[in-house]
Amino acid sequence: MSYTIHGIAVANGIAIGRAHLFSHSSIEVTHYTIKEEQIDQEIVRFKDAIADARDELETLQANIPDNAPTEFSAFLQLHLMILNDGTLSNEPTNLIRHQQCNAEWALRLQMEQLIEQFQLIEDPYLRERQADVVQVVERILKALTGKKSAAMPTWDKDEEIILVAHDLGPADMLVFKNQAFQAFITDMGGATSHTAILARGLSIPSVVALHHAWHIIKEGELLIIDGTCGVVIVNPDETVLTEYRVKQEQWNEQKKKLKKLRLTPAKSLDNEEILLLANIESPQDMDTVKKSGALGVGLYRTEFLFMNRITTPGEEEQFKAYRKVVESMKGQPIIIRTLDIGADKPIDSLSTGHTLNPALGLRAVRYCLSEPHLFKIQLRAILRVSQFGDVHCLIPMISSNHEVNQTMAIIHQAKKELLEEGIAFNQHLPVGAMIEVPAAALALPLILDSLDFISIGTNDLIQYTLAIDRSDDAVAHLYNPAHPAILSLLANTIAFANSTNKPVSVCGEMAGDPRFTRLLLGMGLKEFSMHPAHIPEIKQIILNTDIEKTKKITKKILKTYDFEKINALISELNQH
Ligand code: PEP
Numbered sequence: 001m002s003y004t005i006h007g008i009a010v011a012n013g014i015a016i017g018r019a020h021l022f023s024h025s026s027i028e029v030t031h032y033t034i035k036e037e038q039i040d041q042e043i044v045r046f047k048d049a050i051a052d053a054r055d056e057l058e059t060l061q062a063n064i065p066d067n068a069p070t071e072f073s074a075f076l077q078l079h080l081m082i083l084n085d086g087t088l089s090n091e092p093t094n095l096i097r098h099q100q101c102n103a104e105w106a107l108r109l110q111m112e113q114l115i116e117q118f119q120l121i122e123d124p125y126l127r128e129r130q131a132d133v134v135q136v137v138e139r140i141l142k143a144l145t146g147k148k149s150a151a152m153p154t155w156d157k158d159e160e161i162i163l164v165a166h167d168l169g170p171a172d173m174l175v176f177k178n179q180a181f182q183a184f185i186t187d188m189g190g191a192t193s194h195t196a197i198l199a200r201g202l203s204i205p206s207v208v209a210l211h212h213a214w215h216i217i218k219e220g221e222l223l224i225i226d227g228t229c230g231v232v233i234v235n236p237d238e239t240v241l242t243e244y245r246v247k248q249e250q251w252n253e254q255k256k257k258l259k260k261l262r263l264t265p266a267k268s269l270d271n272e273e274i275l276l277l278a279n280i281e282s283p284q285d286m287d288t289v290k291k292s293g294a295l296g297v298g299l300y301r302t303e304f305l306f307m308n309r310i311t312t313p314g315e316e317e318q319f320k321a322y323r324k325v326v327e328s329m330k331g332q333p334i335i336i337r338t339l340d341i342g343a344d345k346p347i348d349s350l351s352t353g354h355t356l357n358p359a360l361g362l363r364a365v366r367y368c369l370s371e372p373h374l375f376k377i378q379l380r381a382i383l384r385v386s387q388f389g390d391v392h393c394l395i396p397m398i399s400s401n402h403e404v405n406q407t408m409a410i411i412h413q414a415k416k417e418l419l420e421e422g423i424a425f426n427q428h429l430p431v432g433a434m435i436e437v438p439a440a441a442l443a444l445p446l447i448l449d450s451l452d453f454i455s456i457g458t459n460d461l462i463q464y465t466l467a468i469d470r471s472d473d474a475v476a477h478l479y480n481p482a483h484p485a486i487l488s489l490l491a492n493t494i495a496f497a498n499s500t501n502k503p504v505s506v507c508g509e510m511a512g513d514p515r516f517t518r519l520l521l522g523m524g525l526k527e528f529s530m531h532p533a534h535i536p537e538i539k540q541i542i543l544n545t546d547i548e549k550t551k552k553i554t555k556k557i558l559k560t561y562d563f564e565k566i567n568a569l570i571s572e573l574n575q576h
């Protein structure tokens with residue numbers, strides 16, 4: 001049966017391929033329908049897994065060490081009881097036989113049923129026993145993994161693979177950077193979650209906030225991913241497939257054409273030169289940066305060097321990574337942002353503490369100031385690479401002058417040490433702040449004096465101004481970059497920085513969104529930093545824009561409060 005699911009478009013393009021269900025949790029399982037002739041075999045597979053799990057538990061029970069706590073035996077006994085009780089094992093057999101579910105899926109469905117019943121129990125001790133049911137299920141699932149199913153769908157090696165996940169963290173995305181997926185989709189996330197930002201970095205179509213796609217889609221099903229409209233079509237018919245193959249072709253052609261603009265200067269019709277810079281996560285991104293025609297790196301998110309590892313990188317390792325980026329830009333500007341840990345970018349080796357609201361907790365510069373030793377190591381590495389190119393240092397999540405002063409004091413200390421050690425660095429390393437907390441935007445005159453430049457992080461500025469978690473799919477529809485409050489903060493920040501002649505750029509996702517290019521130009525923005533894949537398209541808009549002419553309509557937009565009118569005026573601005 002063919003059906004369509006709608007989510008949030010994250011990275012443009014169209015992909016056609018087979019679903020591959022991904023999960024980190026041992027309790028999330030792939031589900032697929034088995035054929036009638038495979039039913040008996042699948043039931044045997046399930047029963048064998050139950051027998052294996054039982055053997056494992058009995059062996060454990062027979063070998064309990066003398067010094068083991070007494071609860072250990074009781075706990076094993078309880079697990080054996082759950083396993084032997086038909087409630088857990090009989091129903092999946094029925095589901096395999098009558099619904100033709102694969103064994104893992106059938107077991108998972110029965111577990112959900114049981115958990116629902118447990119949740120109705122009033123006695124808290126008994127209610128908590130649901131955790132034991134889950135543990136027994138995990139044991140059976142592990143046994144099933146070792147018994148490959150003949151019913152598992154296989155597909156042609158030439159067919160493209162589309163990753164379907166309930167959720168993916170930025171650290172997972174880093175791993176996927178090296179794997180061959182055509183597209184990916186997730187149930188969770190918003191358009192500016194870090195996972196989505198990394199997906200843009202992979203330059204493959206993706207859609208997030210699909211809510212239940214992971215549960216509905218089955219392993220091996222044919223999918224069309226429309227990363228421009230945020231649509232996923234499951235089991236498309238031939239007519240739809242043909243239509244999308246044509247669209248895919250057109251999209252690829254358009255991309256090829258845009259690539260030809262690589263060396264063209266980003267000059268508007270009225271001769272204003274606009275600086276287009278790239279956002280990167282690691283030195284490996286430099287190839288893409290070169291191909292994009294970016295004139296520098298406007299945001300190097302260094303926190304990715306700290307992910308997927310158990311120790312933090314020391315000064316030497318950081319120095320080497322930053323140096324690679326600096327040297328490959330050959331004198332062009334590189335803005336290195338200090339560690340932006342926390343919120344949706346947890347780092348295993350560093351704890352930001354348990355907090356109910358991580359986005360409002362010990363994040364970014366707040367964390368670094370609470371760990372001055374760690375902060376100084378990074379600042380020393382940045383200072384040391386400043387001798388090799390046009391390096392700038394950018395501090396994330398600044399909300400007050402106090403934080404700027406504290407940071408400057410640590411930079412001063414790092415410089416003093418390097419001088420004493422006879423290590424070369426740029427004494428005048430420019431230091432800037434991300435403007436991504438509304439307080440910083442509103443109190444800009446108090447902050448800007450001590451800074452050399454600013455960069456507006458619209459992803460967080462929108463999150464904090466509108467009180468909408470940027471990675472929460474439940475409120476993703478409310479995340480509105482064109483909200484009058486956002487437009488006013490943006491326009492005022494750009495105008496104030498311009499009036500003081502301090503460089504200002506936008507490095508959040510808005511900078512790479514073609515819908516807002518003319519509006520930002522109309523506000524007086526001259527520096528945009530975005531994922532390299534967006535640079536050609538944004539450049540093309542700049543080449544076709546008379547900036548002076550955009551100013552009148554931009555002023556009108558800034559005086560409008562009605563969402564629909566704002567959208568209509570933005571569309572008018574973007575015509576021709
Ligand atoms: C932003 O908040 O807009 C930004 C560029 O920083 P990050 O997305 O890394 O939080």
Ligand code: MG
Pocket residue numbers: 396436457459460
């Ligand atoms: Mg940010």
